[in-house]
Structures are given as C-alpha cells and as structure tokens.
Amino acid sequence: MRILQVTFIALALTACGSLVKADYKRPELTLPMQWSTQETGSAWLASSGHWWTVFGDPQLTHAIDDVLTRNNDLAIAGFRLQQARLDSNLSDTNLTPDVSVSGSANNTKNIRHHTDSVEGYSASVSLSYELDLWGKLARMREQSAWQAEATALERQNTALTLIGTTAQYYWQIAGINQKIDNSQRSLAIAEETKVVTTSRFTAGAVSQLDVLQATQSVLEQENNLKDLFQQREEIRNSLAILFNRPPSMRLPERDGLDLTQTIELKMSLPVEVIRRRPDVHSAESELRAVLAGSDVAALSFYPTVSLSAVLSAGSSVFSQWFSEPDRVIGSSLVLPFVEWNKVQLTIARSKLDVKTAASTFQQKVYSALSDVEKSLTQRQKWSQQRENTLISLTLSQQRLKLAKSQYLAGAQPIEIWLDAQNNLLTVENQLSDIQNNYLNSTMQLWLAIGGEEIPE
Known part of the structure; x- marks a missing residue:
C-alpha cells in the first residue's frame, strides 16, 4: 500500500513538472513571397557538396577543397563542436546514479x-x-543538446565564410595579374611613344615639350606597375595565412579573369533561404537552448x-x-523555494534571456533576407556594367589607333595620343575590376542563400 502511495505522489509531481516546460514557438516572422530583384537565368547553382565547382575553375575548386582541411579557424570551430558534444554527453549522465x-x-x-x-x-x-520529479534534469539535457547543435551550425557558417574569403583573394590575385599585363602593354606603348617623340624632336618636327610629356608617361606607368606588384604580394600573404602556410609558399594563380564569363542561376524562395542559412539555424538553436535553460532556472527552485x-x-x-x-x-x-526574492529575480532574468535570444533570431532572419537582396542587386549591376564596359573597350582601342595616326600626321598634339593611351589602360582595368566584382557578388549570393552543408 505504501509503495502505491509513493508511486502516486511521484506521478503527480511529474505531471506538475510538465506544466513548467515552456513549449517552443518560433518568433513571428514576416517573409516576402519573392525577391524584389529577379534573376532571368534558368540554371540552378550546383546543388552538391562541392557547389563551388559551378564557377568552372578546377584550380579554384582545388584551393577551396584544400583550405577546408588546412584552415586554423575552421579547425578551432571543429574543436569547439567536439567540446559541445562532450558537454552534451556529460549532461546525459544525469540519467544514471552517481x-x-x-x-x-x-x-x-x-x-x-x-x-x-x-x-x-x-x-x-x-x-x-x-529523482527528476519536475523534469529539470531532462531540460538540462535538452539545453546541452541544443547548444551542441548551435555549435555545429556555427562551424558550418565559419566554413561558408572561409570559402567566400578564399575565392575573393583568388580572384583578386587573378585580377591584379590581369592589370599587371595591361600595365606592361601600356608601358610598352608609352616607351614606343617616347622613342617616336624623341625622333621627331631630333628632326625638328615637334618641340622638347612633347619629349618631356612622353617621358613622364613612361615614369607613371612604371610607378603603377610597382603599386600592382605590392598589392599582389599583400593579397598573396593573406591567402597563405588562410591555408596555414608561411607567406613564402605560393598557391597556383591565374594570369587573369575570363572577362565574359557569366554564371546563370535561378533563385530559391525567401522561405527556403531561412531553412538553409546555418547562422539562422544556429540562432534558433541558441533560442531553444536558452528556453530550456529558462526552465532549468525556474525548476532549480522546486x-x-x-x-x-x-x-x-x-x-x-x-x-x-x-x-x-x-x-x-x-x-x-x-x-x-524559501528564498522567494531570489526565485523571482532569477526567473525574471531567465525570461529576459529568452526575449534577447528571440530578438537575435529575428534579426538574423531579416539580415539573411537583406544579404540576398543586396547580392542580387549587385550581381545585376556588375553584369550590366560589364556589357557597357566591353563596348567602351572596343571604342578605346579605336580611339588609340586614331589618336596615334593623327599625331604622326601632325593633326593633333601629343596630349591627345597620351590621353588615349591612359584611357585604354583605365578601361581595361575597369573591366577586370567589374568581372572580379561580378564573380564575388555571385559567390556572396550563393553564400547568402545558405550554400550547402560542408562535411565535418
């Protein structure tokens, strides 16, 4: 009879404890039905574990595969994940006696x-x-499990950020290599101009002012080349650090970018983006962990x-x-529970923690949507500018030929010829920058919609 009484009391207490558990309800979100900027492409970005192969660059693919195994930040994120899982396993030990x-x-x-x-x-x-009469120990296990899940998602987000940074440095180096080639060709034109001008000055066809201006143009091109070499060295060093290598170890590089490469894609819906973003899922897991922790705080006074x-x-x-x-x-x-004031203060504090985590989750969601809209707009902008700049490049090449022939015929001063040379170099470099920005905005768009899960 006594055993039945004890059993009945235990069941009654357990039922009371279930009333303390706060049921999770996702914070209210307002999601658009579609994006304000629409893509016209029909192809999806590759949906696979190695989605970055969509850029069609085996060298870049190898670099990203390599950095995911070498990077220290990602390794540290992996260690934190292991620690979180061990903590979760330690919490599970409250199921058995000490x-x-x-x-x-x-x-x-x-x-x-x-x-x-x-x-x-x-x-x-x-x-x-x-005895877990009120469910406190169960909530503690639940809290640790959600914290481990959040840590795993943080590692995924670290991997996505690393992929974006690696591609950015890789394309920057390729773009600078292209600019160096442009500047070397421009320097050769400037040196040719100096030789022609000096010869015409010797023949008495032009004044010494033309020679001085041509010489200055050569010096400017040489200084420009030195700046580009310095920029490339700095980015090379930054890229080497990502691979956990000394700066002296160089990675394979491209001589330039494909200035006409276009990557077609069809966008996911906003609600699908929320399901794929690891930082959004991490914030939601943190919210659920904080919610379980709030229950633990309340139940600790039972x-x-x-x-x-x-x-x-x-x-x-x-x-x-x-x-x-x-x-x-x-x-x-x-x-x-006899410490009534402490009970009330602790519970009030835990409720504020839940509200803070909920607001953080909402902010992550809307930031994710903003990232997609921004990347979409930038990608379209750079695509349109590239088309215009390709036309401008053809016009600059024609302008240079015409300016040279008119100067040699004595119809135009040397400034017209030198301006045409500088204009061609400027347009060539602009085109390289625009293609670099187009590729980066495409990468950022793919990262903004969540990428794909990176294996541990």
Missing part, C-alpha cells in the same frame, strides 16, 4: 605506552540519484529529492575485511 568507491588502511600505535600496533581496514561503495545508498565494511584483520558489512539507505529533501 557512483563512488573509497577504501582506506591505517596502522595505529601508542608510542608513549609502547602498546602493540593496531591495524584497521575499511571500504565503502555509495550510490546517489536525484523541491529536490535524492536517494542514496552506502555499503561499507571494516576490520582490524585484512582477511576479515568484509566479514561484517554495513549498509545505509536514505533520502534527502531540499526546499530551495
């Missing part, structure tokens, strides 16, 4: 009275177990019932150690 084993031996002798020494031996095994059992034995003769063992069985009841 066990402790102890033993001792001593030898006692009264030195003053010269009595015989007395030996003593003892050993004990104890078990203790907290009465705690613990059961304990001890088996001990002792003897003055080692062979009789366990001849007369003792056992102790007991229970304890803790009533922490």
Whole structure:
C-alpha cells in the first residue's frame, strides 16, 4: 500500500513538472513571397557538396577543397563542436546514479605506552540519484543538446565564410595579374611613344615639350606597375595565412579573369533561404537552448529529492575485511523555494534571456533576407556594367589607333595620343575590376542563400 502511495505522489509531481516546460514557438516572422530583384537565368547553382565547382575553375575548386582541411579557424570551430558534444554527453549522465568507491588502511600505535600496533581496514561503495520529479534534469539535457547543435551550425557558417574569403583573394590575385599585363602593354606603348617623340624632336618636327610629356608617361606607368606588384604580394600573404602556410609558399594563380564569363542561376524562395542559412539555424538553436535553460532556472527552485545508498565494511584483520558489512539507505529533501526574492529575480532574468535570444533570431532572419537582396542587386549591376564596359573597350582601342595616326600626321598634339593611351589602360582595368566584382557578388549570393552543408 505504501509503495502505491509513493508511486502516486511521484506521478503527480511529474505531471506538475510538465506544466513548467515552456513549449517552443518560433518568433513571428514576416517573409516576402519573392525577391524584389529577379534573376532571368534558368540554371540552378550546383546543388552538391562541392557547389563551388559551378564557377568552372578546377584550380579554384582545388584551393577551396584544400583550405577546408588546412584552415586554423575552421579547425578551432571543429574543436569547439567536439567540446559541445562532450558537454552534451556529460549532461546525459544525469540519467544514471552517481557512483563512488573509497577504501582506506591505517596502522595505529601508542608510542608513549609502547602498546602493540593496531591495524584497521575499511571500504565503502555509495550510490546517489536525484529523482527528476519536475523534469529539470531532462531540460538540462535538452539545453546541452541544443547548444551542441548551435555549435555545429556555427562551424558550418565559419566554413561558408572561409570559402567566400578564399575565392575573393583568388580572384583578386587573378585580377591584379590581369592589370599587371595591361600595365606592361601600356608601358610598352608609352616607351614606343617616347622613342617616336624623341625622333621627331631630333628632326625638328615637334618641340622638347612633347619629349618631356612622353617621358613622364613612361615614369607613371612604371610607378603603377610597382603599386600592382605590392598589392599582389599583400593579397598573396593573406591567402597563405588562410591555408596555414608561411607567406613564402605560393598557391597556383591565374594570369587573369575570363572577362565574359557569366554564371546563370535561378533563385530559391525567401522561405527556403531561412531553412538553409546555418547562422539562422544556429540562432534558433541558441533560442531553444536558452528556453530550456529558462526552465532549468525556474525548476532549480522546486523541491529536490535524492536517494542514496552506502555499503561499507571494516576490520582490524585484512582477511576479515568484509566479514561484517554495513549498509545505509536514505533520502534527502531540499526546499530551495524559501528564498522567494531570489526565485523571482532569477526567473525574471531567465525570461529576459529568452526575449534577447528571440530578438537575435529575428534579426538574423531579416539580415539573411537583406544579404540576398543586396547580392542580387549587385550581381545585376556588375553584369550590366560589364556589357557597357566591353563596348567602351572596343571604342578605346579605336580611339588609340586614331589618336596615334593623327599625331604622326601632325593633326593633333601629343596630349591627345597620351590621353588615349591612359584611357585604354583605365578601361581595361575597369573591366577586370567589374568581372572580379561580378564573380564575388555571385559567390556572396550563393553564400547568402545558405550554400550547402560542408562535411565535418
């Protein structure tokens, strides 16, 4: 009869504990049905574990594959994930009793009275177990599990950021290599101009002013080249750090960018983006962990019932150690709710933590949508500018030929020829920058919609 009474009370207490659990409800979100900027492409970006192959550059693909195995930031994120999972496993141990084993031996002798020494031996095994009447221990396990999930998603977000940075540096170096080639060709034209101008000055066809201007143009082109070499060196060093390598170790580079490469894609819907973004999922997992932690904070002031059992034995003769063992069985009841003011303050603080986590989640969602809209707009802008700049490049090449022929015919001053040379170099470099920006905006768009899961 007594056992039935105890069972009934335990079930009643457990039912009361379930009333404390806060059911998760995702914070209210307002999501658009479609993006304000529309893509006209019909092809999806490659949906695979190596989605970056869509850029059609085996060298870039290899670099990204390599950096995902070498980067220190990603390795640290992996270590944090392992720690979070170990913490979760430690929380799961509250399902089983705590066990402790102890033993001792001593030898006692009264030195003053010269009595015989007395030996003593003892050993004990104890078990203790907290009854989860209110569900507090279950909430603690739930909290640790959600924290581990959030950490795993943070690692995914770190990997996506790393992919974007690696591609950015890779394309910057390729773009600078293209600019160096442009500047070297422009320098050759400037040196040719100087030779022609000097020859015409010697023949008395032009003044010395033309020679001075042509010489200055050569010096400007040389300085421009030195700046480009310095920029390339700095980016090379930054890229080497991503690969956990010394700056002296160079990675394979492209001589330039494909200035007409276009990557077609069809966009996911806004609601699909929210499902794919690891930083959004991480914020939601953090919210659920904080919610479980809020329950733990409230339940920590509920009465705690613990059961304990001890088996001990002792003897003055080692062979009789366990001849007369003792056992102790007991229970304890803790009533922490008597600290009423502390209870109210703790619960109020935990509720604010939940509100903060909910606001953070909402902010992550809307930031994700903003990232997509921004990347879409930039990608279209750079695509349109590229088309116009390709036309401008053709016009600049024609302008240079015409300016040269008119100068040699004496119809135009040297400034017209030098301006045409500078204009061609400027347009060539602009086209390289625009293609670089187009590729980066495409990469950022893919990252903004969540990429794909990166294997651990």
